[in-house]
Amino acid sequence: AQSVTQLGSHVSVSEGALVLLRCNYSSSVPPYLFWYVQYPNQGLQLLLKYTSAATLVKGINGFEAEFKKSETSFHLTKPSAHMSDAAEYFCAVTRSGSARQLTFGSGTQLTVLP
Amino acid sequence: SQTIHQWPATLVQPVGSPLSLECTVEGTSNPNLYWYRQAAGRGLQLLFYSVGIGQISSEVPQNLSASRPQDRQFILSSKKLLLSDSGFYLCAWHSGRPRDTQYFGPGTRLTVL
Numbered sequence: 600a601q602s603v604t605q606l607g608s609h610v611s612v613s614e615g616a617l618v619l620l621r622c623n624y625s626s627s628v629p630p631y632l633f634w635y636v637q638y639p640n641q642g643l644q645l646l647l648k649y650t651s652a653a654t655l656v657k658g659i660n661g662f663e664a665e666f667k668k669s670e671t672s673f674h675l676t677k678p679s680a681h682m683s684d685a686a687e688y689f690c691a692v693t694r695s696g697s698a699r700q701l702t703f704g705s706g707t708q709l710t711v712l713p
Numbered sequence: 714s715q716t717i718h719q720w721p722a723t724l725v726q727p728v729g730s731p732l733s734l735e736c737t738v739e740g741t742s743n744p745n746l747y748w749y750r751q752a753a754g755r756g757l758q759l760l761f762y763s764v765g766i767g768q769i770s771s772e773v774p775q776n777l778s779a780s781r782p783q784d785r786q787f788i789l790s791s792k793k794l795l796l797s798d799s800g801f802y803l804c805a806w807h808s809g810r811p812r813d814t815q816y817f818g819p820g821t822r823l824t825v826l
Contacts, residue, residue, distance in 0.1 A: 631813070635817075642818050642820045645814060689757065698808075698813045700762075703756055706756050
């Protein structure tokens with residue numbers, strides 16, 4: 600069965616500092632992996648996705664993530680945090696080789712301090 | 714381009730009252746559709762998904778039901794709301810290949826008092 604673990608339900612960084620949000624997955628089939636962002640009282644917005652092409656995936660708003668099969672990880676990073684990055688971030692893995700069914704992590708709330 | 718709508722945006726209902734939340738998708742045909750719920754401080758829970766008109770799969774037993782009367786319309790209902798039904802309800806659709814991605818609507822905030 601597929602599962603996702605997001606380490607750290609809350610992460611705080613200073614404005615301009617590196618953002619690192621952790622995601623580890625478990626999958627019995629080659630996974631597709633997604634990062635979504637949710638701003639307060641809004642739906643989820645796709646940040647980026649990994650679909651077995653390049654292991655380093657670039658997304659919107661300066662975010663990127665690296666797929667590391669040996670570590671079963673797909674951590675999200677951004678070199679310099681901006682106040683507007685404050686939001687909740689969800690990692691998701693496909694259940695059966697297609698995004699028709701996704702398993703989501705429990706989310707990481709990112710706070711950006713001035 | 715495709716867009717997904719949900720209404721109402723917010724809803725406050727008394728315990729025991731009925732519920733109807735609506736989701737519609739534009740710009741695509743025969744999409745897979747999904748209802749998720751976010752309870753306070755918790756992640757996303759898949760409630761229902763539909764692969765076509767009248768085809769509903771339930772992920773967890775609960776006080777809610779779903780229907781898909783038209784290709785691009787997905788409705789979440791309840792006959793009698795419980796306090797535990799409070800949460801943020803999200804509708805999503807699947808784009809199919811090659812994008813193979815789920816896209817989410819703006820959500821409905823439901824408060825049951």
